[in-house]
Amino acid sequence: MGLFDLMAGRLAVPTRSSIPTVPRLTGQRSWPPTGTQKKRGLATAGHYKTPKPFNEPNLHYTPSSPERQKLIVALSELRTKIPLQVPSIKNGVEAETKSNAEVYFPSDNSSVFAKYATANEEDISSAIEAALKAKQAWQDTPFTDRAAIFLRAAELVSKKYRFELMAATMLGQGKNAWQAEIDAAAELADFYRFNVSYAEEIYSRQPTLNEKGQSGRTDWRPLEGFVYAISPFNFTAIGGNLISGPLLLGNVVVWKPSPYNVYASYLVYKILLEAGLPPNVLQFVNGDAEAITKVALSHRELSAINFTGSSDVFRGLYGKIADGVKEKKYRDFPRLVAETSGKNFHLVHPTADISNAVKHTIRASFEYAGQKCSACSRIYIPQSKADQFFSEIKAELSNVKVGPPEDFESFTGPVINQAAFTKISKAIDAANQDGQLELIVGGHHDSTKGFYIEPTIYNARTLDHPLFDQELFGPVLVAYVYPDAEFDALLETIDKQGGGFALTGAIFANDPAAIRKAENRLRYAAGNFYTNCKTTGAVIGQQSFGGARSSGTNDKAGSANMLMRFTAPRTLKEEYNTLDSVLYPSNA
Ligand SMILES: NC(=O)c1ccc[n+]([C@@H]2O[C@H](COP(=O)([O-])OP(=O)(O)OC[C@H]3O[C@@H](n4cnc5c(N)ncnc54)[C@H](O)[C@@H]3O)[C@@H](O)[C@H]2O)c1
Numbered sequence: 001m002g003l004f005d006l007m008a009g010r011l012a013v014p015t016r017s018s019i020p021t022v023p024r025l026t027g028q029r030s031w032p033p034t035g036t037q038k039k040r041g042l043a044t045a046g047h048y049k050t051p052k053p054f055n056e057p058n059l060h061y062t063p064s065s066p067e068r069q070k071l072i073v074a075l076s077e078l079r080t081k082i083p084l085q086v087p088s089i090k091n092g093v094e095a096e097t098k099s100n101a102e103v104y105f106p107s108d109n110s111s112v113f114a115k116y117a118t119a120n121e122e123d124i125s126s127a128i129e130a131a132l133k134a135k136q137a138w139q140d141t142p143f144t145d146r147a148a149i150f151l152r153a154a155e156l157v158s159k160k161y162r163f164e165l166m167a168a169t170m171l172g173q174g175k176n177a178w179q180a181e182i183d184a185a186a187e188l189a190d191f192y193r194f195n196v197s198y199a200e201e202i203y204s205r206q207p208t209l210n211e212k213g214q215s216g217r218t219d220w221r222p223l224e225g226f227v228y229a230i231s232p233f234n235f236t237a238i239g240g241n242l243i244s245g246p247l248l249l250g251n252v253v254v255w256k257p258s259p260y261n262v263y264a265s266y267l268v269y270k271i272l273l274e275a276g277l278p279p280n281v282l283q284f285v286n287g288d289a290e291a292i293t294k295v296a297l298s299h300r301e302l303s304a305i306n307f308t309g310s311s312d313v314f315r316g317l318y319g320k321i322a323d324g325v326k327e328k329k330y331r332d333f334p335r336l337v338a339e340t341s342g343k344n345f346h347l348v349h350p351t352a353d354i355s356n357a358v359k360h361t362i363r364a365s366f367e368y369a370g371q372k373c374s375a376c377s378r379i380y381i382p383q384s385k386a387d388q389f390f391s392e393i394k395a396e397l398s399n400v401k402v403g404p405p406e407d408f409e410s411f412t413g414p415v416i417n418q419a420a421f422t423k424i425s426k427a428i429d430a431a432n433q434d435g436q437l438e439l440i441v442g443g444h445h446d447s448t449k450g451f452y453i454e455p456t457i458y459n460a461r462t463l464d465h466p467l468f469d470q471e472l473f474g475p476v477l478v479a480y481v482y483p484d485a486e487f488d489a490l491l492e493t494i495d496k497q498g499g500g501f502a503l504t505g506a507i508f509a510n511d512p513a514a515i516r517k518a519e520n521r522l523r524y525a526a527g528n529f530y531t532n533c534k535t536t537g538a539v540i541g542q543q544s545f546g547g548a549r550s551s552g553t554n555d556k557a558g559s560a561n562m563l564m565r566f567t568a569p570r571t572l573k574e575e576y577n578t579l580d581s582v583l584y585p586s587n588a
């Protein structure tokens, strides 16, 4: 089955063959392009329109569905290869592995999930130089061909490798089937398809006015040096996206994924090679985050950072880059693009449908153990509805199973690692003893086998409790019950608290005036604000994603705006006439 069959929408039957190791990739194109490939590119004349992007239809993994069967097979096949190996890669080929680091299963903390090769300073410098060397050929590659690689990758993600990517995401990151589906299958494919159309949209932005006898163009150049992408553990799609926007626009990228997502990221890297990405255009490096970053941030040709992770890490990067700029270390002022932490809120109005608000809150706070930057971790409930809210949420939570990702009944999985478990369990232990907090539900943790935290809700007696400001990144929700008449004043408090973050927020109400009031007063409290809907679950192409204040640079993942940050536009003007004289008529 070729690319065009896939693009025409004919479904490939997912095969259960696993992704081959890097040197044995079947579909990899040779690079630089051979004579034939070059000629084929040049023979194409016309303005190419990329296919209209669409959201990958979700599969639902119901008990007797074929997709559940395929996923089970993929999980057991992956398990036969444990511990999974992630080699170091040079020039797109597996290199001799110098040292190995290990990561454990979040659901089984005594078993190694994957081993990965760590790069030393010299390896990172070589990776940067190799990327820079590959840059000219890549940026000269017609957009049609760059786009085709990502469209092909979207097909590989959503079909041939769907279940393998999901299995890696489930075992490595502790996601259940649905969470893996919306991340590693759907969102990743969506990013690739939509980014192609965003890039096309940018390229089509051209001057519309010209003097007679002149023409103008905008040359949407890639940035001049290299982009350094650093991705978090919690979404396989985020790493895949951080690299794809810059690459599509002709940039070269050095990618350092999270160690806690290392294997799924490796699969993404290999899929891109199989889809035809020239090997050196993307450098996949693993190892000590600070050491790798030190080399990248010392390089004169660092042109941008594309970061997703915690605000504190980003603050450190920002500071180091600012120092470098002051010292004239860089040729450019490096672009800083970051999506970071949140302390996201649900605001329940007295007119809200409480049962609906309860269900959305459980999904927003406890799906994937609260490890989404968008997870709801603070909620404000009107006094008149508090009893109903708490009793319904307790009843609903009694049906929520906490357990390993491979158990299809599990709703809340483990948290990612020992550090996360220690941080969250300490906070719970302290909260359980805190006279200002009433435990509504949960409050237990257990790391005997995996890193499990029970979905936990506290009702705070005061609005100034520190839990309203601290991002725990776990399944812990703090509530405040407000007097119904104090809704307006509460809006001011919600805006001010939340640790300075401003990522996502939601109001549940059936009063249009209250909804508009909240939208207006909370204008800067969230980059994504939803009505009668949970704070999580932005869909690419529908809700571009990101927040300002301490939640990032708000360039919005899933938008042309984000891609724009990785271009250095050049303005071109051409005159077709000659000058008759130096002096202007007004000089007479
Ligand atoms: N806003 C968003 O879109 C978004 C999306 C996902 C996650 N997040 C945030 O990410 C965090 C969770 O992810 P995480 O635990 O992987 O975050 P993290 O900040 O610990 O790590 C993110 C990345 O930075 C690297 N890193 C860590 N320390 C570094 C250092 N000193 N120098 C350079 N790189 C360093 C890590 O290895 C990883 O690749 C949460 O705060 C969450 O809110 C935000």
Ligand SMILES: N[C@@H](CCC=O)C(=O)O
Pocket (backbone or CB within 6 Å): 234, 235, 371, 372, 373, 374, 535, 536, 537, 538, 539, 545
């Ligand atoms: N975009 C995702 C969150 C990504 C961060 O972890 C959502 O909308 O839930």
